[in-house]
Every structure is written in C-alpha cells, then in structure tokens.
Amino acid sequence: MLQIQRLRQEPEVIIAGLKKRGIDATQTVNMLIELDGERRQIRHSLEDKQAQSNALAKEIGVFFKSGRAEEANELKAQTAQLKQEIKELNEKVSLLEQKEHDLLISLPNVPHHSVQDGKDEKDNEEVGRHGEIPLLHKGAKPHWELASDYNLINFELGVKITGAGFPVYINYGARLQRAMINFFLDENRAAGYTEYQPPHFVNAASGYGTGQLPDKEGQMYEMPVDGLYAIPTGEVPITNIFRDEIVNSKDFPIQSTGYTPCFRREAGSYGKDVRGLNRLHQFDKVEIVNITDPESSYALLDEMVAHVASLLQKLELPYRILRLCGGDAGFTAALTYDFEVYSAAQERWLEVSSVSNFETFQANRLKLRYKDADGKTQLCHTLNGSAMALPRVLASLLENHQTPEGIKIPKALVSYTGFDMIK
RNA sequence: GGAGAGAUGGCAGAGUGGUCGAAUGCACUGGUCUUGAAAACCAGCGUACCGCAAGGUACCGGGGGUUCGAAUCCCUCUCUCUCCGCCA
Numbered sequence: 043m044l045q046i047q048r049l050r051q052e053p054e055v056i057i058a059g060l061k062k063r064g065i066d067a068t069q070t071v072n073m074l075i076e077l078d079g080e081r082r083q084i085r086h087s088l089e090d091k092q093a094q095s096n097a098l099a100k101e102i103g104v105f106f107k108s109g110r111a112e113e114a115n116e117l118k119a120q121t122a123q124l125k126q127e128i129k130e131l132n133e134k135v136s137l138l139e140q141k142e143h144d145l146l147i148s149l150p151n152v153p154h155h156s157v158q159d160g161k162d163e164k165d166n167e168e169v170g171r172h173g174e175i176p177l178l179h180k181g182a183k184p185h186w187e188l189a190s191d192y193n194l195i196n197f198e199l200g201v202k203i204t205g206a207g208f209p210v211y212i213n214y215g216a217r218l219q220r221a222m223i224n225f226f227l228d229e230n231r232a233a234g235y236t237e238y239q240p241p242h243f244v245n246a247a248s249g250y251g252t253g254q255l256p257d258k259e260g261q262m263y264e265m266p267v268d269g270l271y272a273i274p275t276g277e278v279p280i281t282n283i284f285r286d287e288i289v290n291s292k293d294f295p296i297q298s299t300g301y302t303p304c305f306r307r308e309a310g311s312y313g314k315d316v317r318g319l320n321r322l323h324q325f326d327k328v329e330i331v332n333i334t335d336p337e338s339s340y341a342l343l344d345e346m347v348a349h350v351a352s353l354l355q356k357l358e359l360p361y362r363i364l365r366l367c368g369g370d371a372g373f374t375a376a377l378t379y380d381f382e383v384y385s386a387a388q389e390r391w392l393e394v395s396s397v398s399n400f401e402t403f404q405a406n407r408l409k410l411r412y413k414d415a416d417g418k419t420q421l422c423h424t425l426n427g428s429a430m431a432l433p434r435v436l437a438s439l440l441e442n443h444q445t446p447e448g449i450k451i452p453k454a455l456v457s458y459t460g461f462d463m464i465k
Numbered sequence: 466g467g468a469g470a471g472a473u474g475g476c477a478g479a480g481u482g483g484u485c486g487a488a489u490g491c492a493c494u495g496g497u498c499u500u501g502a503a504a505a506c507c508a509g510c511g512u513a514c515c516g517c518a519a520g521g522u523a524c525c526g527g528g529g530g531u532u533c534g535a536a537u538c539c540c541u542c543u544c545u546c547u548c549c550g551c552c553a
Contacts, residue, residue: 082514082515085514085515085522086515086516086522088522089514089515089521089522089523090521090522092521092522092523093521093522095533095534096521096522096534098533098534099483099532099533099534100483100484100533100534101533102483102533102534103483103484103533103534104483104484106483106533107483114533115533117533118533119533120533121533121534122533124533125533288475288511288512409512411512417494419512419513
C-alpha cells in the first residue's frame, strides 16, 4: 500500500509512475487527496470537541470529590450536546477513513525509475544472459517424457490422489527434488540467510500483510471453516514473521530463507503452459526474504540477483535475466528481475525465479518499521526472491542434461543426491 | 471435543470508575565512577495522527454499550494458556 503522505507530497510522480503500468491514476489520486484533506479537517474538529469534553469531565470529577454536587450537575448538562457532536464527527471520520483506505489499497506500487513502459511480457528487457544453449542429441525428449521413461514423476497418479497439477515424485525424481531443496537452503545459508520452517497455512492478516488479500484470494486455496489460506509462496509466512515489528537497524539486512510447498489455484491456465512441470497447483520452492533500509535496498536487490545467478551457474543451466516492464510487474513490486532458464527440449524459456524490491509497499501494510539514525520510526524496505522454484529447474535440468546414456546430475548436486546419473 | 483461567508498553507484571498513557522490575540508550569491563548510581526510554511550537487526540486483544468520566462495569467476537479426552 502506498503511503498517503507520499500521495500528498508528490502526486504527479505517482501518476507518472503508474502510467508505466498502463494505469491512469489521475482521478484516483485526486480523489484520495481530497478525501484525505476532508478527513483531516473533520478529524481536527473532532479532536477539538474531545478535548473540550475531556476538560469538562475532569472538572466534574473535581467538583464531585470536593462535595460540590450542584456545580458538577450544572456542568453535566453541558456535556450532552458535545457527546452528540463527537458521535457524529466520529462516524464521519470512520466513513472517510474507510473510503480512503479502500481507494489507497487499490493502487499498485509505483515502478522504480529504471522500469520501462510496457504492456506485457513481450516488453520486458533482457539485462543479462549466461550459459550455452545445449545442442541435444537426436531423439531428445521434453521433461514429461523423460519423467515417465525414467519413472521420476507420475502425473496420472497425482490426478488419482488429488487432481491435475499435483504430481507424485518417485525414486530418483523424489530424491533429486529433496537434494535440490537442501542444496538451495545450504547455499542461502552460506550467503548469510537464516533458515526458517514456517507454517504452510496463514490467516487473513498475513495474507493482507504481503498483499495477497484482499484482491487475489482467487489465487489461494482457502479453508473457510478455519479462516486459513494455503500459502501461494513462502514469502507470505516468512515476511509475516516481521509483521507489526519495529526491528533494529543494526540487524540490517535481515535475511531469511525457508523451504515451503506452494499452493496455487491457477484458475484459467491452459495448454502448453501447464504441460508437465511447467505449471502446477502444488510445487516446492525455497524463498529468500530481505529486510533493510531505503538507502541500501537496491544494492541488496543486486546482491540477490547475483546470488540467484550463482545458483543457476552451479546447476549448469543456461539462463537469462529480465527486468520486468511496468505492465508485467506484480502489484506490490517496484522493481522485479525474472530469471528464466532455457528448457532445451521444449525450446522455450521457463521462469524459475522472480526477485523483487517492494520498497515500503509491503512494509506499510505489515507495519514493519525501524528507527533511523535520528531515532525516527520509518518503514523498512522488503525484498524477496525465489532461490529457487523447483519444478521448472527440475524440468530444465532433465531436458538440458539428458544424454543417450541417461540424465547427468550437475557436479554441485552430486553430494546431495548421492548419484551422478539417472539411468 | 468437554471444563476452567486469561489477554495491559520490547519482555515480565501491578492496576477493579476520576491527576492512569499507565507503578515496579528486566532489557535498551546516554552519563558518572573505572586502566578497561562488570557492579553501583543518575537520567532517558510505547505507537500513531494533527501542530512551527506549546500542546492536543486516539490506543491497555477486536467490536459495541453503560457513565459527565472506562485499562477498570456490561454485552459480543477472536485468540492464548491450564486440566481432561483423542493423537503423530
């Protein structure tokens, strides 16, 4: 959520920024500023009346104590009118606050200045590329065929147990998956991250804190009996660890990582996008979350990008880095870099990581703050990224490393898998 | 699932109708003392909004009510803990 103070101070910057997302926010911003002014004015007179009422109550108390009941009763008569006025003003203020909040929450984050204008993924900028696209042998197969040939993943079994998009990993497939989770967690830990095992269900307050609620509840599996949601990403529980906290700036950057399964309804997906491991309802992901101050958040974003890049290099996978354009960036992000690995047999790029700086957008909802050098309480900057999402890494690993003899395991993983070849 | 207890500042914990935004202790920050540290002592120390400031307003789990006045009384919701049952 954007800060209303910022809207007041630099509305034109916000309007110009949101234009990059293809949104004309002029009307909303103007309405917000107007609502805010009105609210503050009414609030002022409300507080004025409250001050009067408090003063009267105090006087009455003094009179009663000193036994001057008559004088006290005289003052009492004066309070009725005030009380009524306070009640009315209070209702007005609440109404305005509600309207203001609803409107404010509808605005997405303002893109960073480096973000380009653009409509969708076709307008994203490639800012980096690494690794050779492998020339596969004749008869090379997409991962879903490999998964079946080597009995690594059984999609039909998942359909039987649960439904489409809930695969069952078997034997080498299951072990490879487990190895990758450990590999990613260890790499993140070595880079300074503290490891967490958070809950996989969250309450509504947490969903709101990271921005999934109120708009994106359609994306999450819901358990209405208990008021809980299955997490769509580890970002939700891990970031919410710090909700309503005033953290110590000495601890910056606060680096957290955790492995969680992720659950997404993915309503409306179809076709080749959902083939095999490309898009699932349940998948595994290791997430990294960072909290820091506004001064260092973009340097930290660069570090996160470098870290994720190093993971893909160790897995010997060709990848490219995209800076998302305004129209393709997520609602809460100011700047997002996507990592895509090349999936050689499908001959397409698959998104495996998304690294974002949310600036104060999440922190404002989370009430996540720190004290600056002057002792003033300020909103933190939050950042997060996948390091990494497993299924597509697995898909590209199977496709890129397949040989006529079997599938080779990258060196960095062998100590985790305990095998160097799937035959 | 059944029965009971409770929810107060970073934490612990007082406070049952009026000068309580809230005692006290711990933690934290600054200072004195010390070669340095510890201890001791002194001072400061919640959050948000409005205001140049003085200051004002709100907040004692959430919502509502009684009252001139509510952390304190009433209603309601949520959550936590203890005991019993079940159980990895």
